[in-house]
Amino acid sequence: MKMAKQEWINLFRNKILLISVIAITFIPILYSSIFDKSVWDPYGRAKDLPVAVVNEDKPTELLGQKMNVGQQVVDNLKKDHQLDWHFVSKEEAEKGMKDLKYYMIVTITEDFSKNAASIINKTPEKMEIVYTTNDSLNYIANEISTVGATALETQVREQVVTAYATAVVEAGEKLVGALGQAADGANQLAGGGSQLQTGLKQYTDGVSQADDGSNQLADGTGQLANSIGPLASGVSQLDSGANQLSSALNQANSALAPVQNNITGIDAGLTQLAAGTQDLANALTTFENNLDPNVKVILDNDLQNIRNEINSIITNKDKLLGISGEATAVADQATVASNSLSGANLEIQKIQTDIDSYVAGLLANTTIPEDEKANIVSSITNKVDTILNEQIASATAQINTSLVTVESELATLSARAAELSASANDVSNITNAMAASAQQLSASEASIQAGVNTFDSLLNQVPGSSNAVGLTNGLYAISSDLNLVATKLPTALTGINQLTTGSEQLSSGLDQLQSQIPTLSSGVNQLNTGADQLQAGLAELNENSPELMSGIGQLEGGAKELASALDEGVNESSTLKITKKNIDQFAAPTSLKNDEYSKVANYGEALAPYIMSLALFVGSMLFNFIYPIRKISIAGQSSGAWWLSKVSLGFGVSSMMAVIQASVMLLIGLHVDNVFQFFLTAFVSAWSYMAITMFLAMTFDNPGRFVAMILLVLQLGGAGGTFPIQLQAPFFSMIHPYLPMSYSVYAFREAISGGIGAPLFTKSILILAVLMIVFVALLRYSMHILQKKHLQNVSELNDNQKLQGLEN
Missing domain, CATH: 3.40.1710 (abc type-2 transporter like fold)
Incomplete structure (x- = not known):
């Protein structure tokens, strides 16, 4: 103890050394406070x-x-x-x-x-x-x-x-x-689907009936198409006969015109002759005897032929007019049939289009409200029933009527055409005969005139005749016949003209009828084709009706399911x-809640454990760099006394470092969770660092100090003071458990902010204490060796050793 006391006395006597030691005690706080305060709260700024x-x-x-x-x-x-x-x-x-x-x-x-x-x-x-x-x-x-x-x-x-x-x-x-x-809408659709299903049942029934009617229509149009050929042939023959009739009537008219003029003159002359020759009855007998018998015969025959031919012409005129009317009726019936066929074809096509359009629209649109859906169903059903029933019935009735009429008229026309052909030949013969008779009559006129002249001459010669009365009667009879002929000829000519006009109209009508025959044939063929298409379409529609009914049933079920799901979705x-x-x-469905196991206020507080541990190690190392550690205070003392003097001074200085550093850090605003642990950690860390650096400096002198610097550098990287040790290089992770500063940092962190846990804190304090004891014991042993070798006053820091000597 005497030597330890002297060590302290020597320190206080050596002002320079004392000032140096005092300065060294403030090194940790200067280092830690200045550095830590400079980065106290960078994130807050x-x-x-x-x-x-x-x-x-x-x-x-x-x-x-x-x-x-x-x-x-x-x-x-x-x-x-x-x-x-x-x-x-x-x-x-x-x-x-x-x-x-x-x-x-x-x-x-x-x-x-x-x-x-x-x-x-x-x-x-x-x-x-x-x-x-x-x-x-x-x-x-x-x-x-x-x-x-x-x-x-x-x-x-x-x-x-x-x-x-x-x-x-x-x-x-x-x-x-x-x-x-x-x-x-889905509920309405479901209700409409039920109505639609009912309506479609009626619709399919109507389609079946329409299918049956279309079969009858197809048969009737086939028969009508087969009748067109004979009709065209008969009309052609009729037209040919009408042309011949018109030509013959024109010839007869041309031949009878001059006859009418001659007969009128003859009739007037005969009347005067009969009146002037009443008293010549006797002379007529002579004239009769002298008259050429052939003239009389010709004249009688011609008059009879004229009567017959006129009667024939009159009869034939009525027949021609009847034929013309019948031909016109046939043409009218054909036109009606053609129009009916065309109309029926158009109606059939319209029916097909309406059915396709309505059915396609109905199947495509599933969002139509109930009332509109019901209207559509009703419209489809009524339209199909009305159109099919009315049009098929109407077309069938018209076609049947037209067929009966056309067939009857064709038969009549055929018979009349044959008669007309024969009559045309008769008229031609009659006309030729009338022309010949006219020529004979003209010749007879000359003979009569000659006879009159002869009669005049004979009258002078023969004042009487036994045949005069008979001749006078004959002349009166001839005059009466000629009057009749003169009276009838205008009527005959008028009839011939009418007959000619009628035959021309008949010929024109037949030409029009013949020209319309192809159109009628084409229309009948189109009607037949349309009837076949309608039959095929209705048959296909009838076949697909069950599928349509099935689809409507599925539609109704789906609509109900959809309505239920939509109602549920709306309710939810x-x-x-x-x-x-x-x-x-x-x-922002998530939020971060920091449940703080321990709280560190800022970056400076987080860095304080590392900076304080580092500063204490630096202070201890500087003390052993400056203080003459091998210098003995009293000569002749034991190595134990020498060891105690150095240990007492070293631990005294390190304790001052710990007190100053911990106190000042509290003063500058460092929040400490446990003050006792805070000071305890500062003391134990400072003592441990002083024991380690003093051992190295005392035992190895400057090489030992160099080792202390190496240890400082290793602890800068391996103590885990800034970043988690897991994020650092593997080497530093490996040496981390063997570095004193690692445990000093753990202990300071627990004391300042908690969260490390008492076990780790206790472990850290014990490890630091054990290191202190071990290196103090090693220092005792090394100083004993140095004293044996007489190296207690030998040091490479000679100048530092002289500092203490100067005070002595």
């Missing part, structure tokens, strides 16, 4: 970190509403003070980055709003925020900027999701209303109430 913001976004439209998301982000950043935002142009930002004015550039791209609106597109694009950092300017600043950019991206995401969610909610509310309407939707809180929940 992130609002002073300059960051440039460049907004290149261009507004766009979404569903008719203007969107300018980039400007909204800028407006929000102006209210945010997490970083020092500077809103500049792209050029200013790049220049500021180059001049080290900005630590980061945040760029809102020009298609920011456009990509936000692309959510409704098939391939939406992500909104992109580009941030540019300068790591070499300061990496920690880059980390802070990156955290700020990440927070900005999160904020923008939440805002955009909120906008999307709001739009979805509004659309959902409209959808719920639409679902309600759809449910009502009505219980769902979306508020702003729900939208916020949708936009």
Whole structure:
């Protein structure tokens, strides 16, 4: 103890050494307080970190509403003070980055709003925020900027999701209303499906009846088509006979015109002759005897033939007029038949079109309300029944009537055509005979005139005759016949003219009828084809009616199921109430809750355990660098006394370091969870470090001090004071359990903020205490060896050793 006391006395007597030791005791607090306070709360001052913001976004439209998301982000950043935002142009930002004015550039791209609106597109694009950092300017600043950019991206995401969610909610509310309407429509559709099924049953029955009627229609049109050929042949023959009749009548008319004029003159002459020759009855006998008998015979025959021919002409005129009327009737019937066939064909096509259109529309449209569906069903049923029944019945009746009429008229026309042909030949013969008779009559006129002349001469010669009375009677008879002929000839000529006109009309009508025969034939063929198509279509429709009924049944079942599901969906939707809180929940469904097992207020507090441990080790190392550790205070003392003197001084100085450091750290604002543990850790750490460095300096002198420096460097990387040891290189992870400072850091952390746990704290304190005891024991042994070798006053730090000698 005497030597230890002397060691302290020598220290206080040596002012220079005392000042050095006092300064060394403040080294830990200077180191830890200045360094730790400089980085006390860098994240809390992130609002002073300059960051440039460049907004290149261009507004766009979404569903008719203007969107300018980039400007909204800028407006929000102006209210945010997490970083020092500077809103500049792209050029200013790049220049500021180059001049080290900005630590980061945040760029809102020009298609920011456009990509936000692309959510409704098939391939939406992500909104992109580009941030540019300068790591070499300061990496920690880059980390802070990156955290700020990440927070900005999160904020923008939440805002955009909120906008999307709001739009979805509004659309959902409209959808719920639409679902309600759809449910009502589905119920109506289900009811309409039942009515439709009933109506279609009636419709299929009507289709079956229409199918049967179409078979009869097809048979009738086939018969009609077969009758067209004979009709065309008969009309052709009739037209040919009518042309011959017209030609013969023209010839007869031309021949009878001069006969009429001659007969009129003859009749007048005969009348005068009969009146003037009454008294010549006797002379007539002589004239009769002298008259040429052939003339008398010719004259009698011609008159008789004229009577017969006129009667024949009159009879034939009536027949021709009848034939003309019948031909006209046949033409009219043919026209009616053609029109009926064309109309029936059009109606059939219209029926097919209506059926196809209504059935296709009915099957395609499943959202028609009940009342409209019922109207459609009723319309289909009524239309099909009405059109098919009326048109088929009407067409069948008209066609049958036309067929009967045409067949009857054709038969009559055929017979009349034969008669007309014979009559035409008769008229031709009669005309020829009349022409010959006219010529004979003309010749007889000359003979009569000659006879008159002869009669005049004979009258002078023969004043009487036994045949005069008979001749006078004959002349009167001839005059009467000629009067009759003269009277009848105009009527005959008029009849011939009428007959000629009628034959020309008949010929013209037959030409028109013949020209319409192809059209009638084509129409009948089209009618026949349409009837076949109608029959095939109705047969196919009749065959597919069961499938249609089955489909309607499925439609009704599906409509009921749909209505039930929609009602259920509407009921469930009505219980769902979306508020702003729900939208916020949708936009940010999660939140971070920091359940602090232990709390560290700031970066300085987190770094304090490491800085304080490091400062104590540095202070201990500096003491053994400066203080003459091998110098003995009293000569001739034992190695034990020498050891005790050095240990007492070393532990006294290290204790002062611990007290000063711990006290000042509390004064500058370090929050400590357990003050006792805090001071205990400071003392044990300082004692352990002093024992280790003193052993190295005392035992190995300067090489030992160098080893102490190496140990300091290793502990800087391996103590785990800044980053988790798991994140460091494997070498430092390997040496971490063997470094004293590792346990000092653990103990300080538990004392300052807790969370390490009492077991680890106790373990750390025990390990440090054990190290202290071990190295103090090793120091005792090494000083004993040094004394034996007489090296107690020998040191490479001669100047430091002389410091104490100067005071002595």
